[in-house]
Amino acid sequence: MRSSFKLFAVLAAGTSLAFSGAAHAGEPYVGASAGLNLPSDSKNRGEFEGDVAATADFDAIASGTDLDWTTELNNGLDLNLLAGYRFDNGFRVELQGFYNKSNVDLHRDLAVGGTVIDAVDSAVLTRGAADPANPTVGTVLSTDDGQIKNYGLMANAFYDFQISESLVPYVGAGVGFTRQDVEYAPSGIDVVDDKSTRFTYQGMAGVTYRLSPSFELFGQYTYRATDRGDYDVNLLPATLGVKSEQSIFNLGFRIPLGGGS
Template sequence: MKYKHKYSLTPIAIAALVAFPTAALADGPYVGVSGGVVLPEDSSNAGEFDADVPATPDFGAIPAGTEVGWETQFDTGFAISGQAGYAFENGFRLEAEVAYSEYDVDTHTGLTVGGANIDGADVAILTRGAADPANPTVGAVIADGQGKVTNFGLFGNVFYDINTGSAFKPYVGGGIGYQWVDVDYMPSGVAVGADEDGTFAYQLMAGASFEVSDNFEIFGQYTWRDSTEEAEIPLTLVPATLGVESSQSIISAGVRVGFGG
């Protein structure tokens, strides 16, 4: 005699199978927090002298308006941010974000004055001291890249969550806002420039989230963030103003908690 084996699912098991692939952060308000690493782009610092630098017995005068600039490389840094937003049933999300990032200076290279590279010149050309064979070169002084850059921004973001019919949900987004850039350049311990400037900024995001429950999800995200213009930083070593770039790639992970139904 053959027996037919009958299998049945309990109501709890059926509910779990149905809920898991379609779990989603409930429509409505949410808050989130994230953190990660910053991969800053090199900054092509560029500016000009604001006033004449008088001649000395060893060096000629530098007229106001003379261009000055150099390249700065940065170390990997860190970023943290907090978000508050609203998720709509159609997949769109609106979000306000507070963002902070910080990274150290690695090195400075290629200092030019009036288009001429002066890395090999006596550093006294900038300090206006006496030339001396014992003095270090400009390049040697700026190569020791002490200092850091911090960024604090407020952004309004728009996201679109792609419905995959599962707990995994890719998304894309963009945002605009305002960012304060605080620059502290101190190569070899010499105070070159330390100030803050605010500029409009924008960011583009792509990531994916995983819904653990109706009101809780984890996510990973890539962000490209940049300012619409350079931060204008007055220098302290010489009478000049320098434009500093603050382009950043940010790789982060975080959590979101919803307060919808």
Template sequence: MTLRKALLAATVLALPVAAQAQPVSGLYVGAGVGANWKFDSEGSYSRSRISTLGAPTATVAGQGRINTETGWAALGSLGWGFGNGLRVEVEGNYRTNDIRRLKITGVPSSPGGGYYENFGPMVNVLYDFRFGGPIVPYVGAGVGYTWNQVRKGGGLGFHSTQTEGALAYQGILGVAYEMGPSVPGLAFTLEGRYFGSQSPKFDDSFRVSPTVSQHTTWKPDNNNVSVLLGVRYAFNAAPPPPPVVAPVAPAPAVARTYLVFFDWDKATLTERARQIIAEAAGASRRVQSTRIEVAGHADRSGSAAYNQRLSQRRADAVAAELVRQGVSRSEIAVSAYGETRPLVPTADGVREPQNRRVEIVLK
């Protein structure tokens, strides 16, 4: 690796890397709180007995309506992430809204009147959409059970607290901001939820004026929209990655094999040949080699016997130069192969420069 490439690699690795949001995997907990808007609860009733000063005066049937003020909602959840964006959780929730007005066909409307509440468990399935950053949108749906409760208030309104259970359902649209490496597993959420249930059945009396009360059996509908701010914590979030350390450029590798080439029919060393032998001698000291093999070779331009002797002279010349460069003769093993091991295979009689060589191998 050149110095330029090493510096370039170090520069790239030293650049800040944006934290990637990790899919929720394993156990997590969550909580949320916010505003709840309950739609006007309309429902038919089959029996409504109007009383004035305690004495029945009329019996009617028709439609009724509960108007509510903006209320609030809160929830807590325990869930499991599968590491692929899919999550399943169990939720407990509570919603409450002040009743602003009661209206039953045939009687004057009543201001005030108590509270309309929902509470119960839900099972939700959610899916996170990840695009490589800390902001993670998600969608979900849930089913469960809720208790619809009309709770009495002071003055005019319901006389008692009525509670009726019903199957419930909800849709969830949210976005999470994951803290990432700074606080692994922690995320803040913003959600919009639609929550509804089957119509409960209430059988109660309420006072519409100081002198008029009404006893009715009716089934109002139940639909809510909530906006919640929340927090979520996953227990086995991946820890932040270790800091990236720029790699140190490796030291140049020491060659283990050196080739010394000769002119045709020659065993004398050229200036370039002496330079290569000097490099091999220096490398043998750096790698602490225990043996240096020197093997002579020849091309096929002469007889086999002649080439055998020529390759031996070439090997001896290289070994002598190694000794002159400071290598102990006892560390050098000399051999000659003539034309039997060509670097470039040729026909007999061909002069091939790359086959007129001596190989120095450090071991």
């Protein structure tokens, strides 16, 4: 979290410099982009918030026991709307609204109290009777039901390197918030279906190609990270922390609205 606040301070300083240097006319713009979201595996970590009683086949689970597993996510679509202001000293500031979704590929390595139980009878989760005909925990988890949706608003600051009239590389950083909707339903079992709003930060690098004074294309790479959020587990008396990290590749356009030279 400390690194998040450091990034926020850097962004705030850059934005301040941009405004303080805007002695001459600038130029507002709007734009949009679309691309590919490549999410990292989600390392889910939580704990039991209540005791789970023992059965004839399974031991009790005490409140406070650690719960964690890994969720592998498929690549998905990323969409963005942009509104910004370009100063004549190379700085830009921008508001970005985004949406992306990643479908679950599979869950694996479910651990309770530090012990992986993928090979255990899945009845350990439902507290039903053990039976050789039951699938294992790992089999139940290795399905692709579920998704993570992200809706967010970011405040970004960029610096454009004017190497020619038409070609402009740039770097930037941003902070904001993401509304994250987590749905985990392996084998149709409702494990998690919850939402949370979390602090988000990102770093960007890209290149702009100016086709005309009123239209430009750009390609951009974004690394985005959302702080771990706590989500209620429906199957068991537990909460789960889900951390989101994404590598995003976008192509888009900007329309300058006049005011600059």
